[in-house]
Amino acid sequence: MEFLFNMRKVAIIGVGHTKFGVLKEKDLLDLLCDASLEALEDSNTTEKEFDSVYVGAMCPGEFNHVSGISSALVDRISLLPAASDRIENGPASGGSAIKAGFQAIASGMSELVLVVGGEKMTHIDIPGFITSIVATITHSEAERIHGVSLPSFGGLLTRAYLEKYNAKLEWISDIAIKNHKNGTLNPNAHFQRSIEDFMKSAIKKGKGDWQSVYEFLEDDKVNPIIADPLRLFHICPISDGAAALVLCNAETAKRYCDTPVIISGIGQATDTHIIYEREEMTELKALKIASSQAYRMAKKSPDDIDVCELHDAFEILEAVQSEDMGFFEKGEGAKAAHEGLTEIGGKIPVNPSGGLKARGHPLGATGIAQVVELFWQLRGEAGKRQVEGAETGITCNFGGFGNNILSILVERI
């Protein structure tokens, strides 16, 4: 792919982000409205005419019995007659919605665009329903019919990685420990407690007594195996929530805000649907291509990145993604996390927001929440979890089980 390097630049001028978690009192449209209105307010565009609205959501039909939700949103927040569409790309629907909004502006078809993503799932009380719906992104004959779900792929990948690179499951746990810790610094995060806090609370309740967090995490009673070797604390929760961005032609960005952030690179690539057909399970080829595209478009390299948000639906993914985006050598990602290199203040801070593990994972919201976090980090507005001096950030938003990955690179200007 050859980019047109003189294309119009696109800026983020404001953001919105609901609390992620179990939000009983809100339906999907409420959540999308809340994040959108916050982004409009934040970008000083509440009275402006929007050209387009893009909604990232994976399964509003299956989970919420609605279609055409982008049109409903535009009416509800009084942005009529703005054009609007929903973008679906599995758990990467949010990243794809950002790309759609970016292209709307870069093409010259739009000047002012709202991008919002969300999902509402915690109201569903049929056991296994959510996992089975999410599994509709797997291959129906080669995978799904045999009972394979996303968590089982997470388990298989973990096993393959640990064996291939002689890594330890404790290092994967270290990623969860870090992300829970970061989550305690993020008021919007689904989980506001560190794993140590969970342990102390369990001790207090008389559920057991453990000498270390690792021992706690190995206890089947408090941390059961979900997909061997992955346990509950290695896997992201089911969350409700929404996040939003207001994008505009960068030339006009300073009219709305003093410190816009530029989307300077976007990459997206696909890989085989059937995971068995990939040359190497522990390598995310689509991410290598997508992140290379983003770096090339932005004329940056991994060394230029100050902070990143990765798609740790399963904690193994953060390790593998940190390698395939160029931060660590293959097989070194989990060890790097164990050594603290990905903590806030480390070599390359990963998921200061808490990531999918602790911020939560309302599918369609995630790709947008990642960029919202980078927006705050780049403007020095990330509070207690601020990465000092961050000027450049990148994301990995993961669709399918790695068969459609986006990488978005943002910069302060």
Added chain:
Amino acid sequence: MEFLFNMRKVAIIGVGHTKFGVLKEKDLLDLLCDASLEALEDSNTTEKEFDSVYVGAMCPGEFNHVSGISSALVDRISLLPAASDRIENGPASGGSAIKAGFQAIASGMSELVLVVGGEKMTHIDIPGFITSIVATITHSEAERIHGVSLPSFGGLLTRAYLEKYNAKLEWISDIAIKNHKNGTLNPNAHFQRSIEDFMKSAIKKGKGDWQSVYEFLEDDKVNPIIADPLRLFHICPISDGAAALVLCNAETAKRYCDTPVIISGIGQATDTHIIYEREEMTELKALKIASSQAYRMAKKSPDDIDVCELHDAFEILEAVQSEDMGFFEKGEGAKAAHEGLTEIGGKIPVNPSGGLKARGHPLGATGIAQVVELFWQLRGEAGKRQVEGAETGITCNFGGFGNNILSILVERI
């Protein structure tokens, strides 16, 4: 909205179109593949590297238990690692997918793009299931909860129109008669028989004896009322099918084909979700805005249009749309159809393909099938239904019940 008039031009260089109808032997992915591979072949791009693939589909989760189908398609037709997304905008998902593909190229992010839309519904044998799923685009509290479905809105609009403009239901029937006749000239159409043929066949089977097609259409036994005053023959069928376009940067179009067609205008607008809140039910405000945008972008007016494809899910819609796009005065659309002005060879031929009524309406495919038909018309390849000398065409693709409408203007160059 101010367009960037120096944006990159986008050409259509090849198309694909499956038969529409009850296609028992194909699943949704098969249909998308068939249309896509035909478009690749038609555009001489089977060996080329594609940057992006956009899939328009309304309810693949609800109807086919699949998500992430755009990624699955890219793998199945060997276009890895092309970026891919699904676009959902109710029954206008196809039109929105074209717009997404257009913006991918106009922005400079892509050079070669596949746009494909499809839906597979006829395998569903639960009575009312499809209508209830399609009704998820209506407003859940103000409309759907009261049992309102899309056909009932079609009936209400028909009644309002007939009363307001002193029009006759027979004129609405004339639209169905014309579209069925056009369908007999389209080998891909769901229905290959004129209404007169249906009548003759019914007479032969001893079901009755009628002096005219109008008398036949008023017979409750052969043409029952679905949503008063609309009867079965005033409403599009439930169809399976897919249609595809290959788009490229217009500067390179002649490398692939001798007679590319240019997408010179795209408009899209939203209206209130709740129909009751509109000032006037018989006026499609979103279409007025969307078509004005398309005309302005292409520097054309309704007088420049040689052929058009409208969204006649209910035959009343063709009449109203032909007015709101500027071909006839308000209240004159149905009469114009009655007078033959919209026939092939008439003042402004509408739906030479047979429209949704006769070509069929596989939701996500429709917006793309409309542009495929115009592509053939503009290249003089429409066979027996050719509109002589057609150089410019326009579409109306209708999402929700008029709360999200696209209009796409194409030209021969």
